[in-house]
Each structure stands twice: as structure tokens, then as C-alpha cells.
Amino acid sequence: MTGGHAAHAPAAGAAGRLPELRAPAAWRAIDFLSDLHLAESTPRTFDALAAHLRCTDADAVFILGDLFEVWVGDDARHDGFEARCAALLAQASARRFVAFMAGNRDFLVGDDLLRSSGVAALADPTVLVAFGQRALLTHGDALCLSDTDYQAFRARVRGPGWQSEFLAQPLERRRAIAAEIRAESRRRKAGAGPEGGFDVDEAETGRWMERAGVPWMVHGHTHLPARHPVAPGRVRFVLSDWDFDHPAGAPRGDVLRWQADGFRRMAPATAA
Secondary structure (H helix, E strand, O other): OOOOOOEEOOOOOOOOOOOEEEOOOOOOOEEEEOOOOEOOOOHHHHHHHHHHHHHOOOOEEEEEOOOEOOOOOHHHHHOHHHHHHHHHHHHHHHHOEEEEEOOOOOOOOOHHHHHHHOOEEEOOOEEEEEOOEEEEEEOOHHHOOOOHHHHHHHHHHOOHHHHHHHHOOOHHHHHHHHHHHHHHHHHHHOOOOHHHHOOOOHHHHHHHHHHHOOOEEEEOOOOOOEEEEEEOOEEEEEOOOOEOOOOOOOOEOOEEEEEOOEEEEEOOOOOO
């Protein structure tokens, strides 16, 4: 299944070139997923991901953000639910290439977790080169420009000063702060739909794709899985969120697979 390690190009430099990752020629299938929002309160969603990572026949799995409902620092990985998640990632990366891109819920996932789990870190955005084609990968939150409150919050919490101050707090204090932030976010977005009802800005999306020189973009964040034409010859694919724990609605959780003949949606792989 695994066909070697993907090759990273240098990070974006002065010329503004986007980071690139080149898939090995032996790869035949790549799975994309995002927005699982794993938490101790979502055991069925955790199990669905575990089954997919165990049973998929893809050569690589790319997780494009919000794997976790919240992540308050890599030192949380040693105990409890977070330890189970770290073990799951380590087991998956032992079988195939696994890559992770931070989302708006788990932007504090750091090198310690990824290195110890054997997972490759992806910058946001990253160009993936595979099957002789190029696709731009992003979580998608940076493109939701109409959500001005969130963009201001994002700029603040992605700064090294805020993160250093937050991570210096005791673990339980960080958990309490994160719970307060999530509660406030839920109050603000009440009744507005997934992720507040905001979609990506189409004009800015087109500019990103033009700059990257790609026909395809793959992103999550909005919880609105679809295929959208952006411009002639340019299409964006939106990933599904995952929810297998709430009986009030139908289970959700699609995987977008990329192969030489194109993209298709599929249900998560499960044990026979």
C-alpha cells in the first residue's frame, strides 16, 4: 500500500511560492478528510475513523484540519482520550503515509504530537503534486472573509505571543479556557448553521488557485460538502464533516478520494 515517503519542497520563500508536497510515483490513491471534531463524547466517530485508517486501501491519508474538537497542547497526549488519539495516529502512520493540517479547532497541534505519531505536518495552504496534476489543500477557514469576528480571533490566536502565553498555563487551566471559548463561539453562532453559516469567499478562492497554478482545491471547515466551479478550468471540492454519534440526524462522514482518473466521494472504509 505505501509507496514511499512524499517529498516536501522548500517552504514559501521571499518570492511567495507556496509549499509543495510531491507524491511518490507508486501512489495510486489518496484519501482526504476533515472536520471530525473528535472528543471523548464522540466515541462512534472515533471508531469510524479508526476503522477507515485501518481498512482503507489508499496509499496516503490527508487530514485537513479539525481532527479534534479542541487541542490545548501536545502535553495532553500522554493521558486519557488524547492518548488514545495519539496511539491511533501512530498505528495509522505505521501502515501508510498520514499528513495533518491544522484547523480552527486544533491549531495548537504541534511538532511533538506529530513526530511521536509519525504524522507529516502540512502548511496551510499546501500544493499537492500527484498523478501529474496539482491540487491546492487548505482547511478553508482563512477564506471565510465575511466572518470578520472569526478572522480577528484567528489573527490573534495564531500569533506566537498568544500561543506562548496560553501554552504556559497549567493543562487544566488551558482546558477551562478552551471550554469558555467554545461556549462563547456556540452562543455567537446559534441558529446560523455549521461554522456560523459562512462560506469561503469565491473571489479570494480564485486568487489562491491562480497563484498556485492549480485546477483543483480541496478544503473543509464549512461542513457543506459539494463540488463548486470557481472559474473556467478550476473546481473546489468541499469535504464533509463527520458525525456518527447523534441519532437525531443521519450519520455523516465522507472521504474524498483522488486517483489518476479524478476525484470521487466514498463512505469510510470499514472492516469486512
